[in-house]
Amino acid sequence: MQDVVIKTDNLTKRFGDFVAANAITFEVYKGEIFGFLGANGAGKTTAMRMLCGLSKPSSGNATIAGYDVYRETEEIKKNIGYMSQKFSLYEDLTVLENIRFFGGIYGLTNNQLKTKSEELIERLGLESEAKKLVGSLPLGWKQKLSFSVAVLHEPKIVFLDEPTGGVDPVTRRQFWDLIYAAAENGVTIFVTTHYMDEAEYCNRISIMVDGKVEALDSPTQLKRNFNASSMDEVFYQLARGAKRGD
Amino acid sequence: MRTVRFLLQKEFRQIFRNKAIIAMICVMPVVQLAVLPWAADYEVKNVNLAVVDHDHSTFSQQLVQTVTASGYFRLTGYNDSYDEAMRLVEGDQADLILEIPSGFERNLVRENQQKLFVAVNAINGTKANLGGAYLAEIIKNYNQTIRTELVTGVTGESIHAIEVTSSNWFNPLMNYKFFMVPGILAILITMVGGFLSALNIVKEKEVGTIEQINVTPIRKHHFILGKLIPFWVLGNVVFTLGLIVSWLIYGIVPEGNLAVLYLFIAIYLVSVLGFGLLVSTFCETQQQAMFIMFFFMMLFILLGGLFTSIDSMPEWAKTVTRFNPVRYLIEVMRMVILKGSEIKNVVAHLIIVTLFAIGLNALAILNYKKTS
Structure with missing residues (x-):
């Protein structure tokens, strides 16, 4: 039996009459790369924000790394990393300052900060940019930096909300190398994306349509179930029925 | 506490990299104090x-x-x-x-x-x-x-008439500027403190960086402290600059103890910053925050006794001014700078402003939600 690190049970979020996330139920296992797919407006971000303790569910239950999403949000936050859809490191701080700041907030010691930031900058090949303001970096590098900052404190789970949106194919490839490296170290990856080639990289995928999880399986199994040749086709078959959208 | 240190380091770096803020802090006290007292003068001439x-x-x-x-x-x-x-x-x-x-x-x-x-x-x-x-x-x-x-x-007889002679205490030459300068300085500190703190958190909301903060296990009061302290320091810098400018231009040297002034300013700033933070917790955009702050600033200034005497306001307006922290600062500034009032004369003011400081910051912390 695999370790369950995320477990949701009929997790729901309503905004007035609008049900953004409707009775979501699934489990995510330790060390797995879990793809969270869905069209724009399907409720992915809402669901993810609930799992991160940024948003209170309207009903249902969920535990993240064993902690309850209603009562133990601060415990959850110690154990997760989060990279939002919108770039949210400080543009007016340098690469090094951002790393040190977030590391410090997560309670890393000075020694850890020093070794971690050196390691990180070397891995990302940002040696010559370390003292430059983050605002001046190209998007692809910003995203890689964001990811690295999100896993700096060695969280059990990292949530990535469209981490590669607007990033070129080469950088996307490099980004996924970072994800694989983290997963190999036992970090669970929970990722949303609109790129179906990226979906193929995931161990398992859920597809959300209009606030509900309509399919959940490995990419191979999904293609078989939907009698499709590619993930693209699977997604299309499911998302076609969607009533919500941009 | 280590968290607060990281927050302060970050905040000060951002402030020093923001040319507009640095310019505001240096230019505002100089310009406002050099220009306004000459123009905001009740003496009717011409x-x-x-x-x-x-x-x-x-x-x-x-x-x-x-x-x-x-x-x-x-x-x-x-x-x-x-x-x-x-x-x-x-x-x-x-x-x-x-x-x-x-x-x-x-x-x-x-x-x-x-x-x-x-x-x-x-x-x-x-x-x-x-x-x-x-x-x-x-x-x-x-x-x-x-x-x-x-x-x-x-x-060959002289006319008998009653003659009234009066002497003007604390401002013997009836120099209007002596009356205005401490008041303008009070407004200045309020504006700088209130606006900077209100806009700062809202900016983090707008840019999205607050999400990255909210998803960390940071404690709310640490975060608020990290925001308060830098602006508290800036407020004191502005106040000191203002005192120097009013001495250089108008020769105004506080009659009373500087320590009393700084003690009062220290607590007052906490209350104004708390107010700014409270406003920022209600707003999603800097525009909203700006409008709300302007609304309150107008009330604070016009009901603060800077331009019009509170004594001659109708009773209901007097009651409103009691909830205006600016009123207490303007009074204390004039008392200490012009009259040389001592700590015992401003104890009541100190207590009221302390209550404001505690109340407003408590509300700000309560209303700042990491989880929405």
């Missing part, structure tokens, strides 16, 4: 006066000369008819009309009395009121002079 002289006598000439020599009036018309003068008023070239009837000199000498007519353009109430009062006062003095001359000339 009242435009139109004289209608039907008498054309030595006495009427003398009267006009006395009036214009006072320095408060500017003669913009010397007409023969009231209608002509009225046209000047309608054309906004005159604020006051002084009509001297024919036979002015003769009646004054022979019958010992004469009536003058003063017409006031009351659109600008303050100017009209004070201008009218000045004019009446000058004419009264002139009258006294003439009567003294006439009477003593004839009988």
Whole structure:
């Protein structure tokens, strides 16, 4: 039996009459790369924000790394990393300052900060940019930096909300190398994306349509179930029925 | 506490990299204190006066000369008819009309009395009121002079009159600037503190960086402290700059103890910053925060006793001013800087502002939600 690190049970979020996330139920296992797919407006971000303790569910239950999403949000936050859809490191701080700041907030010691930031900058090949303001970096590098900052404190789970949106194919490839490296170290990856080639990289995928999880399986199994040749086709078959959208 | 240190480091770096903030902090106190006290002055000068002289006598000439020599009036018309003068008023070239009837000199000498007519353009109430009062006062003095001359000339007796002498305490020369400068300094600190703190958190919301903070296990009061302390320091810098500027330009040196001033400012700043933070917790965009802060700033300033005396406000307005922290700062500034008040004189103020500081910050922390 695999370790369950995320477990949701009929997790729901309503905004007035609008049900953004409707009775979501699934489990995510330790060390797995879990793809969270869905069209724009399907409720992915809402669901993810609930799992991160940024948003209170309207009903249902969920535990993240064993902690309850209603009562133990601060415990959850110690154990997760989060990279939002919108770039949210400080543009007016340098690469090094951002790393040190977030590391410090997560309670890393000075020694850890020093070794971690050196390691990180070397891995990302940002040696010559370390003292430059983050605002001046190209998007692809910003995203890689964001990811690295999100896993700096060695969280059990990292949530990535469209981490590669607007990033070129080469950088996307490099980004996924970072994800694989983290997963190999036992970090669970929970990722949303609109790129179906990226979906193929995931161990398992859920597809959300209009606030509900309509399919959940490995990419191979999904293609078989939907009698499709590619993930693209699977997604299309499911998302076609969607009533919500941009 | 280590978390707070990281927050402070970040906050100060961002402040020092923001040229606009640095410029604001240096330029605002200098410009506001150098310019505003000269302009925000209640003394009415340059009242435009139109004289209608039907008498054309030595006495009427003398009267006009006395009036214009006072320095408060500017003669913009010397007409023969009231209608002509009225046209000047309608054309906004005159604020006051002084009509001297024919036979002015003769009646004054022979019958010992004469009536003058003063017409006031009351659109600008303050100017009209004070201008009218000045004019009446000058004419009264002139009258006294003439009567003294006439009477003593004839009988050799002097006129008995009651004379009131007054002395102006704490501001002997009635220098309006001494009154305004401490008040303007108070507003300055309030603006800098309130706006900087309100806009700062909202900016993090707008840019999205607050999400990255909210998803960390940071404690709410650590976060708020990390925001308060930098702006508290800036507030003190602005205040110190302001004191130096008012000493350099106006020669104003606080009569009272500087330590009392700084103690009060220290607590006051916490309350104003708390207010800014509270506003920021309600807003999603900097625009919203700006509007809300402006709304309150207007109330704070106009109900703070800077321009108009709180004593002459209606009772309900006086009650409102009790909930205005700016009022207490303006009072304390004037008390300590002009009157040399000591700590025991401002204890009540200190207590009230401390309550504001605790209350507003508690609300800000309560209302700041990491989980929405």
